[in-house]
Amino acid sequence: MAGPRPTIKDVAALAGVSKSLVSLAMRGSDRVAPASAAAIQSAANQLGYRPNAAARSLADRRSNTIGVLVQDLHNPISAEIIDGVQRQVRASGYHTMLVTGSEDAALEQSEIEKLLEFQVEGLVVIGHRMPAGVRDAITGDCPTVIITRAESEIAGLDSISNNDIVGARMAVDYLHGLGHRAIAHVTGGDNQVALMRKSGYEEAMISYGLAKNIACYEGAFTDEGGYRGTSAALASKYQHSAVFVANDLAAVGALAAVADQGLGVPEEISIIGYDGMALGGLRSIGLTTIAQPLASMGEDAAALLFQRINDPGRLPVHIELEPRLVIRNSTGVYHG
Amino acid sequence: MAGPRPTIKDVAALAGVSKSLVSLAMRGSDRVAPASAAAIQSAANQLGYRPNAAARSLADRRSNTIGVLVQDLHNPISAEIIDGVQRQVRASGYHTMLVTGSEDAALEQSEIEKLLEFQVEGLVVIGHRMPAGVRDAITGDCPTVIITRAESEIAGLDSISNNDIVGARMAVDYLHGLGHRAIAHVTGGDNQVALMRKSGYEEAMISYGLAKNIACYEGAFTDEGGYRGTSAALASKYQHSAVFVANDLAAVGALAAVADQGLGVPEEISIIGYDGMALGGLRSIGLTTIAQPLASMGEDAAALLFQRINDPGRLPVHIELEPRLVIRNSTGVYHG
DNA sequence: CTTGAAAATTGGAACGGTCCAACAAAGCGT
DNA sequence: ACGCTTTGTTGGACCGTTCCAATTTTCAAG
Numbered sequence: 001m002a003g004p005r006p007t008i009k010d011v012a013a014l015a016g017v018s019k020s021l022v023s024l025a026m027r028g029s030d031r032v033a034p035a036s037a038a039a040i041q042s043a044a045n046q047l048g049y050r051p052n053a054a055a056r057s058l059a060d061r062r063s064n065t066i067g068v069l070v071q072d073l074h075n076p077i078s079a080e081i082i083d084g085v086q087r088q089v090r091a092s093g094y095h096t097m098l099v100t101g102s103e104d105a106a107l108e109q110s111e112i113e114k115l116l117e118f119q120v121e122g123l124v125v126i127g128h129r130m131p132a133g134v135r136d137a138i139t140g141d142c143p144t145v146i147i148t149r150a151e152s153e154i155a156g157l158d159s160i161s162n163n164d165i166v167g168a169r170m171a172v173d174y175l176h177g178l179g180h181r182a183i184a185h186v187t188g189g190d191n192q193v194a195l196m197r198k199s200g201y202e203e204a205m206i207s208y209g210l211a212k213n214i215a216c217y218e219g220a221f222t223d224e225g226g227y228r229g230t231s232a233a234l235a236s237k238y239q240h241s242a243v244f245v246a247n248d249l250a251a252v253g254a255l256a257a258v259a260d261q262g263l264g265v266p267e268e269i270s271i272i273g274y275d276g277m278a279l280g281g282l283r284s285i286g287l288t289t290i291a292q293p294l295a296s297m298g299e300d301a302a303a304l305l306f307q308r309i310n311d312p313g314r315l316p317v318h319i320e321l322e323p324r325l326v327i328r329n330s331t332g333v334y335h336g
Numbered sequence: 337m338a339g340p341r342p343t344i345k346d347v348a349a350l351a352g353v354s355k356s357l358v359s360l361a362m363r364g365s366d367r368v369a370p371a372s373a374a375a376i377q378s379a380a381n382q383l384g385y386r387p388n389a390a391a392r393s394l395a396d397r398r399s400n401t402i403g404v405l406v407q408d409l410h411n412p413i414s415a416e417i418i419d420g421v422q423r424q425v426r427a428s429g430y431h432t433m434l435v436t437g438s439e440d441a442a443l444e445q446s447e448i449e450k451l452l453e454f455q456v457e458g459l460v461v462i463g464h465r466m467p468a469g470v471r472d473a474i475t476g477d478c479p480t481v482i483i484t485r486a487e488s489e490i491a492g493l494d495s496i497s498n499n500d501i502v503g504a505r506m507a508v509d510y511l512h513g514l515g516h517r518a519i520a521h522v523t524g525g526d527n528q529v530a531l532m533r534k535s536g537y538e539e540a541m542i543s544y545g546l547a548k549n550i551a552c553y554e555g556a557f558t559d560e561g562g563y564r565g566t567s568a569a570l571a572s573k574y575q576h577s578a579v580f581v582a583n584d585l586a587a588v589g590a591l592a593a594v595a596d597q598g599l600g601v602p603e604e605i606s607i608i609g610y611d612g613m614a615l616g617g618l619r620s621i622g623l624t625t626i627a628q629p630l631a632s633m634g635e636d637a638a639a640l641l642f643q644r645i646n647d648p649g650r651l652p653v654h655i656e657l658e659p660r661l662v663i664r665n666s667t668g669v670y671h672g
Numbered sequence: 673c674t675t676g677a678a679a680a681t682t683g684g685a686a687c688g689g690t691c692c693a694a695c696a697a698a699g700c701g702t
Numbered sequence: 703a704c705g706c707t708t709t710g711t712t713g714g715a716c717c718g719t720t721c722c723a724a725t726t727t728t729c730a731a732g
Binding site for chain 2: 005048050051052053054055056057058063073074076078079080082083086095096097098099100113114116117118119136139140141223227252253254255256257258259260278279282283284285286
């Protein structure tokens with residue numbers, strides 16, 4: 001239909017008032033006479049007027065927008081965290097601009113760059129890698145919070161994560177309690193989170209006097225990585241009876257690997273994952289796991305961000321939540 | 337550090353040139369003398385200058401941004417489609433602004449509203465519901481394409497989907513070929529896509545002379561919905577030997593329901609899903625399904641969008657892709 | 673040198689809003 | 703009717719860019 005979109009000026013002309021008044025009215029100011037307000041409303045509707053966010057954000061010098069970088073959209077836990085972030089961001093009257101990262105650091109950096117050009121007032125990073133460009137963002141005065149990764153010394157950067165070391169220990173504790181001794185670990189790569197889960201595993205094994213049983217197989221935070229690592233574990237000369245897999249997505253791959261070897265879960269091999277993704281709760285998967293409170297982590301992260309927006313100078317905050325063991329069907333007692 | 341962010345003016349002052357020249361240089365024009373370009377670059381770096389997208393988009397009268405509305409971020413197929421969309425959007429030099437929808441129509445509409453205020457140049461809707469607000473968007477001159485839902489008569493709206501009726505028929509064909517006769521269907525709600533899959537099922541059943549065996553159980557496009565519907569199917573007096581579930585996510589729930597009844601898949605019950613989500617391919621799930629080419633649908637959708645952006649007047653295009661049967665472990669021959 | 677064309681640079685007017693100080697109108701007590 | 707406050711309304715400057723016409727500089731040819 002349209003030609004150029006109607007502006008505030010067009011509305012003003014039609015309603016027979018000044019553009020300033022329209023501006024006030026559109027934002028619901030109470031200084032506008034009811035009659036004028038009505039006239040303006042009807043003029044706006046008639047023209048199909050819609051405020052121009054670019055102009056507004058230019059004049060305001062604020063965008064009312066929070067940028068979200070999701071490093072791995074394919075991991076279902078991302079969706080769960082995003083839900084929480086969105087809920088909180090919306091509740092605060094802001095909007096969300098979401099971009100996806102990738103293994104390609106340069107691309108990821110350019111995505112952050114874009115967010116900053118849009119003058120986002122804050123940045124939420126969901127993932128375990130520290131993206132190039134985040135430092136720039138922060139020193140460029142953009143409050144940032146990172147989820148699922150602990151970070152405490154960088155000024156202007158808050159973080160929220162669970163205690164991966166404790167969580168990994170819980171996994172081993174639980175398996176040990178079931179009688180397992182030859183407990184393998186399939187790793188999640190060399191990012192900080194994966195490394196902490198690995199240390200937790202090693203520490204726990206050592207504390208049970210099982211140092212010699214420590215066996216790490218290289219995996220990744222993907223289904224494929226879990227499959228690969230677990231296949232290697234099963235093919236090894238050690239007779240592992242249980243595998244602690246670095247995250248749930250990989251653990252689903254691990255289940256596949258076990259099945260492919262013709263072994264039964266949990267009769268012959270117990271599998272425990274990490275994260276607590278909702279999908280793992282389905283009976284057809286039934287994955288025992290160390291769960292993080294994903295949605296509330298998202299909410300808390302956004303809350304943290306708004307606190308920092310209101311008080312930019314404050315010291316970095318790191319919230320660390322306790323993970324919790326969720327027992328399902330992929331683990332069972334050891335019968336040698 | 338910062339105080340107010342540096343603007344093009346600050347860069348100009350430092351480099352000793354006019355702001356116009358900086359503007360040119362920042363966009364890589366070849367009309368700028370190499371010496372000036374270098375001076376400007378270095379001034380920009382020194383100040384940490386970053387263009388203001390709001391100002392640019394205001395002056396340009398274009399945002400260089402495509403809005404994406406994802407109705408169900410929790411369905412893993414969304415991530416796969418998004419990947420495709422992003423790839424194509426990036427390749428065209430645009431950016432992506434992603435928002436999530438929800439069951440709440442009002443909220444969804446307001447999200448679209450936001451995208452439009454941001455002057456997005458196009459809109460991609462991923463999902464099977466037609467969101468309130470999309471019509472406004474289109475009549476407001478915003479090119480739109482909708483993915484996974486067929487739509488062909490609305491001017492300005494392109495769509496891309498697979499042929500759900502054919503796909504559903506394929507599912508029944510395959511199960512029939514395996515010897516199944518008492519084939520149940522767990523529905524995906526009352527959205528258009530779910531209804532088409534249901535019709536395809538019914539048509540196929542009728543064409544095999546199995547009209548009396550038609551049995552639909554109410555489900556939803558969620559794991560929980562699949563669980564519920566399948567549980568009902570198994571509890572019914574009909575001795576179903578196979579279930580065609582409306583989508584993969586629900587089919588995973590269906591697998592759980594079958595397991596909970598202590599039945600074996602595929603020995604006693606065959607399950608077939610729809611969509612072809614990557615997760616279903618894992619051996620631990622091993623879901624037989626009717627697959628759509630998700631990533632390429634995303635790419636094609638974005639491509640369609642750009643075509644319409646360049647030629648707004650053209651007639652609505654609907655691309656319909658053929659689904660394809662992917663056989664895995666959740667289906668087997670009937671042995672009555 | 674001069675000259676004209678090409679190359680490089682510039683100032684100022686948009687873009688569509690918000691904000692502010694100033695002004696007009698209306699209400700009110702006396 | 704009188705100031706005085708309160709309530710409504712307005713024009714114009716400004717936000718940080720891009721664009722354009724106009725200007726200055728450079729340079730090769732005569």
